[in-house]
Amino acid sequence: MNSKERVSTAMDHREPDRVPVMCQLSLGHYFLHAGGGAVEIWHDTAAFGDALLAMRRRYGFDGILVNLPGRDPRWRGQIASMEQRGRDTLVHWANGAVTTAPPDDNPHVRAAGGEIRDIFFCPHHPDQACTCRKPRPGLIWAARERHAIDLSRAVMVGDSPKDIAAARAAGVRLTVLVRTGNGAEAEKALSGRLDRPDHVAADLFAAVDWIIAHDPLCAP
Numbered sequence: 001m002n003s004k005e006r007v008s009t010a011m012d013h014r015e016p017d018r019v020p021v022m023c024q025l026s027l028g029h030y031f032l033h034a035g036g037g038a039v040e041i042w043h044d045t046a047a048f049g050d051a052l053l054a055m056r057r058r059y060g061f062d063g064i065l066v067n068l069p070g071r072d073p074r075w076r077g078q079i080a081s082m083e084q085r086g087r088d089t090l091v092h093w094a095n096g097a098v099t100t101a102p103p104d105d106n107p108h109v110r111a112a113g114g115e116i117r118d119i120f121f122c123p124h125h126p127d128q129a130c131t132c133r134k135p136r137p138g139l140i141w142a143a144r145e146r147h148a149i150d151l152s153r154a155v156m157v158g159d160s161p162k163d164i165a166a167a168r169a170a171g172v173r174l175t176v177l178v179r180t181g182n183g184a185e186a187e188k189a190l191s192g193r194l195d196r197p198d199h200v201a202a203d204l205f206a207a208v209d210w211i212i213a214h215d216p217l218c219a220p
């Protein structure tokens with residue numbers, strides 16, 4: 001029985017010769033070992049398919065698990081220029097956005113001068129009583145330490161009551177709840193409460209509009 005027969009037999013609820021091995025690897029692993037390069041594999045459906053097949057040949061597993069986000073088939077035509085900066089490849093797009101593609105990790109996009117500067121997460125279980133799991137303020141304080149953020153001038157945008165509570169506990173000046181993600185549930189939970197957010201916005205874009213219009217610190 002070859003791999004294809006093994007997988008289709010199992011998917012038909014019949015018994016294959018052995019348990020089929022399915023494998024999904026991190027994209028950074030494809031970039032490093034499949035050939036083709038991060039920018040191609042990330043944006044191009046055919047290059048992504050080739051990378052999956054290369055991984056199957058390399059490790060000999062039976063089936064490939066794919067979660068394939070939508071890709072614009074005309075992506076190549078939208079590139080204004082590419083440059084190498086250190087180990088990263090930068091793609092400058094015609095619309096002004098920039099994709100930074102490290103050789104071994106997911107590319108990320110920077111648009112219109114905005115930038116995700118850092119990511120903080122709590123690695124603990126809820127019963128470990130750490131100081132960083134929201135609604136405790138530890139993650140926000142970690143961001144304050146690392147990037148010298150003045151929380152008395154900061155705005156927190158979140159989609160859960162815990163986001164709002166963590167911001168209040170940390171001393172963030174303004175809180176905005178968005179209705180996207182968990183936000184619709186959160187809005188119900190927080191309505192009428194004293195710890196409700198300063199504003200509820202339809203989405204992140206609307207939140208930014210509100211902040212610019214209502215925050216005196218944003219006055220030109």
Ligand SMILES: [Zn+2]
Nearest residue numbers: 122124130132
């Ligand atoms: Zn934690």
